[in-house]
Each structure stands twice: as C-alpha cells, then as structure tokens.
Amino acid sequence: MPPDEQVLRITRLRSVDGDPMSLETVHVPQALVPGLTARDLETHSFYGLLGRRFGIRLADAAQIIEPTVVDAAEAELLGVPAHTPALLFERETRDADGRVVEFTHSVYRGDRYRISTRLSLTASPEAGRVLAGSWSAARTVPGADTLMLDPYWTDHP
Secondary structure (H helix, E strand, O other): OOOOOOEEEEEEEEEEOOEEEEEEEEEEEHHHOOOOOHHHHHHOOHHHHHHHOOOOOEEEEEEEEEEEEOOHHHHHHHOOOOOOEEEEEEEEEEEOOOOEEEEEEEEEEOOOOOOOOOOOOOOOOOOOOOOOOOOOOOOOOOOOOOOOOOHHHOOOO
16 A cells, blocks of 8 residues: 555454453555445444445455464453453455455454364365465474374375
8 A cells, every 4th residue: 555545444342242352453445435434334244335335346365363462451441451362363355456455453352262264175186276375383392393294194095
C-alpha cells in the first residue's frame, strides 16, 4: 500500500455467552469500504459485507499462528491476568485481483481454544498439491535437529 493511503482499523472484542474470548484488530484500506460503520459489523459478517456491499471477491489468505502472552491492556479486556498464555493469529487476505484487502491481528485466550486441523493426503503425487507451507525446528529443543524415519509415513508397495 502507498504510505499515504488511509487505513481503517477495526477492533472487536469477541465473546461467547458473555465471556470474552478474543481481541481482534482488522486493518483494511479505507477506500475499499467507504461508509462502513461499527453498526454494520455488529449485525453482519465482515467477509459477507466485503462481498455483498463492496463487491470484493476474496481469493485466499495466509495465516500464522503462534504462542504469545497477553499484555496489560489485552488482559483487562479478556478478563485474565497479564502475561497469561494466548494464541496470536495474524492473517493477510487477498482478493481475486491479488490486492491485500485485510490484515488481521487477533489474540485468543489460551485457556478457551483448541485448534483442530484436517489434512488431505494422497498416495498419488499427481492427485494432490501443496498450496503453501513451511516446517522449521528450533535447535535448542533436544532432538530437534534429528530427522527420524517414521514407518507410518513410508510408502508401502
């Protein structure tokens, strides 16, 4: 984005049954969402608004999840002590034209979430594709620099 472009910052405290669960800050170029109001976000999905009202066709997003701790301000809003473990999510979303339309920074209470993922694996190299990904290991963790052959993942004739 050009340095002089206006960016709308939306901060939301998400709760379930009145209990605070996460603090989300969304950054979106203001020119993409003229007239967007806080009331809109109280009654509609942000992604739904992007598509229906503003004609933005979302294409993909890259998201990073990492452990963190909450600072004093986040702790107060989330109702936990400062330095409580949490999950940090950062997401960059692009539209069908490749423009970045959103950058989101979210802090989720570490005591209220469990992350479940589903992996799609295939025995045929032609039948699957990897969209993106990376793997790394910290050398300070014992055994992290050792790659072991796991028979579970070995191809069987």
